[in-house]
Amino acid sequence: MPTTVTTGRPTDTALGDQERKVLRAVGCGLRDDEIAAALALPEDTVAGHLARILSACGLRDRAAAIVHAFDCGLVVPGSGPRTGAPGPAPRAAATPIPRASGPRVRISLLGPLQAWEGGRPLELGHLRRQAVLAALALSPGRTLSQRELRDGVWGVDPPATNPVPVYVYRLRKALRLEEGPDGPDAADAVIAHDRRGYRLVSGAADVDVARMEELAADAEAADRAGEPAEAVRLCSRALALFRGEPLAGLPGPFAELERLRLTERGIALAQRKSQWQQRLGRHSEAIAGLFALSAAHPLNEPVAAMLMRALYRTGRQADALTVFDRARRRLADDLGVPPSRMLRRTHQMILRGDEADLAPAGIMR
Known part of the structure; x- marks a missing residue:
């Protein structure tokens, strides 16, 4: 049966029904072999159709064809053929799977970006597509326009075409739980779309950054209630969510700024x-943690100063002075700068044995 296509698209009038089907499948991100299987066509026929589509619509390449399919309305987020579908035969009716209460998807940003559904890891695609998801996950309650996402992922070197709708479409497919014959149900989508842009649906995903901040706030509340042991426990849970460098490997200015912010938050x-x-x-535990933190961030002078004070207060003055010497050499070798006034002052207080000024200092949140 011929595919019905909405009228009012002048660039589509030169395409036949079969070419429109191929363009729609290309817009959904299918490869030539997947299109051939879905439409029951030889693969070389699919390639021929694509070549005629590019010529008839004045498109440069396959990426431009994907964007063109979205612009024409042949593909919209949340609809389209499924990757690997062998044919148009409908699926047998199945008993609906009961939905678990609470977030359906877990997203981890405090390390390389990962996502899970019911314990099953999800395939999120290449790094720029992941960077789009990271921007949405780190903007709770906000709708991000296509331009904001494009600028945040590509910066001053944007692509010639706008791949954001395609990326979001593929992400929505990756994050779906169930799907009907025409794709994920919009009501169940993790990423919502309206005329202003895209946003992560509230309550649809459990993001580790949000959980980390909740645990940190609970730890502060425990401290205010005079329960430092509970504060340590909650803070340990928050720190356990870090799996390495936040947003490791993700490109773009948005990811870079958030990587710096989240790293400083962990410190x-x-x-x-x-x-x-x-x-x-619990001085031994504190010193062990500070040694690990100083090794991970050898140029962080407040961490070095805190370690020096902790060592001095446990009678390890020589070790405290060694920390200063190592920090001084590292700053000179890596940055070509002397220690800051704060670090020099801590060094001098240790040399003088100034017990009052070496008392535990408050840490700014």
Whole structure:
């Protein structure tokens, strides 16, 4: 049966029904072999159809054809053929799967980006597509326009065509739980779309950054309630969510800024935990944590100063001075700068044995 296509698209009038089907499948991201299987055509016939589509519509390449399919309305997010579908035969009716309460998808950004559904890892595609998901996940409650997403992922070197709708379409397919014969149900989508842009649906995904901030807030509340041991426990849970460098490998200015912000947030949490441990008299644990933090961030002078003070207060003055010497050499070798006034002052107080000024310092959140 011929495919019905909405009228009012002058660039589509030169295409036949079969070519429109091929263009729609291309817009859904299918490869030539997948299109051939879905439409029961030889693969070389699909390639011929695509060549005529590019010529008739004045398109440069396959990427331009994907965007063109979206612009024409042949493909909209949440509809279209499914990858690997062998043919148009309908699926047998199945008993609906009961939906679990709460978020259906987990998204982890405190390391390389990963996502799971029911414990099953999801395939999110290449890094720029992942960067689009990261921008949405780190903008809770906000709708991001296509331009915001494009600028955040590509910066000053945007692509000639706009692939954002295609990326979001593929992400919606990757994040779906169930799908009907025409694709994911919009009501069940993790990513919502309206005329202003795209947003992560509230409550549809559990993002580890949000959980980390909730645990950090609970830890501060426990401290205010006079429960430092509970504060340490909650802070440890927040820090356990970090799996390495946040947003590791993701391109674009948005990911770079968020990577720096989240790294600094992790450092501040580790410092806060150390402060509570020392208040509880758990000095060995605090020093071990600070040594690990200093090794991971050797140019961070506040961390070095905190480690020096912790060592001095446990009678390890020589070790505290060694930390200063290592920090001084690293700053000179890597940055060509001397230690800051804060680090030099800590060094001088240790040399003088100034006990009052070496008391545990408050950590800014």
